[in-house]
Amino acid sequence: MVVATQNPVEYEGTYPLPEAQLDRFLLKLVLPLPERGEEIEVLRRHAADFNPRDLAAAGLRPVASAADLAAARAEVAQVQVGPEVLGYVVDLVRATRTSPSLSLGVSPRGATALLATARAWAWLSGRGYVTPDDVKALAHPTLRHRVQLRAEAELEGVTAETVLAGVLAAVPVPR
Template sequence: MTTQQHSAQAGPLSEERANWAGASIRTTADAMEQVIHGKRRVIEVVLATQIAAGHVLLEDVPGTGKTALARTLAQVMQGVSSRIQFTPDLLPGDVTGVTVYDQRQGVFEFHAGPVFANVVLADEINRASPKTQSALLEVMEERQVTVDGKSHPVGTPFLVIATQNPVEQAGTYRLPEAQLDRFMIKTSIGYPDGAAMQRILRQSATAEVRPVLTTGTLLQLQEFAAQVFVSPLIADYITRLVEATRAVREVRLGASVRGALALQRMSAAWALVQGRAYVVPDDIRGLATAVLAHRLVLDPEAEFDGVTAEQVLAQILLEVPEPEENGTA
């Protein structure tokens, strides 16, 4: 039985469970902040993405803590993390694993690749060939690897944090729009402020975060997120925002149905992060750019004029009226 099927039977989330979930997530974020200083919002957004069973695309310059974020997330939930450095010569089998013939046993054995982990950091994904990119993106969608006709589930929970460098684009392969659509959010960590930078400099190089969450608890949080109440007016607000992205003159291709579903799921998880059992308009407004901007394909002339998807979303959020209710059940 899937999480969605179970939640449909379980009914709306109780306020007591929402409070417990919010407290658990705050404790997890507090532990992560001992290593990832000054980036509370990013930590909470990544946690919400995992609770929503999505994946993260980080576009950031080198040295901002992307690897530390993935490793710390795995540590706090007592899970397994792996890092894949994407290069032009990386093969799909280097990501997913390969079948090897065992001469002594006389059988073929599957040797799992680094994608078999709870948190997978796909570093500089745009440096690998499209074929290798597709191998990872297939696992993200299906949550299993198929080699020689046999399927191998990667396990749960499963989160991919892929990164791409916005500078040094020579020799890179831009992710196609259909593949970008597989990422629930696109965000960045950014440089720390002065106070956070001083804490980083004082921190021991061997500092490790303590485990505060089990993988079982995380799966329960995913189940709770699927029970968060989304009122018809909130669903209508999401619909109007997504439809507005398709009507803007500077946009050649607007957000898809997958984008609308991602915004709803992400908003429900974000409500849970706040300890609420229902989605409010501010949840939608605060996440719309991270969830929808990377799904928009701008008109080439608009791109040449310097228009960005983030600017388009900001204007849409100003023009599309919010629902008059707060989304409570």
């Protein structure tokens, strides 16, 4: 598992990853800045000699073993995906490839990632099958880093989020 952060203010000395490398990240989660009270709590902890590398002292405990994770992965692999949902995933990613706002749409690797995350979401929701709503729920975090905006679209204020929202609204949902 790789967790990376990006500071959108200062890019000096850092360079964007090539598309082929970005495509290998399963999800891109966007986290907001903490609320004022939460930020005060962060400072309070650091003033009290909090060590962020000491997970046990922070109260973090394992909730699953390696065996638990392997068993969960095996169960997720058993989650059924109907042909209509497979078609929906393909239609969504293909729609990104023809979007006038994008210079790069979602690759087949992105389609397989969306399918994998939707299966996991269905399993976490207690179901043994994937619904179009599972696909929609995971579309943004799974696809937002796999598309590349055209320069003109960026200048107009278009974002990957708005393009994906438009694709999700335009592609017919199977019943």
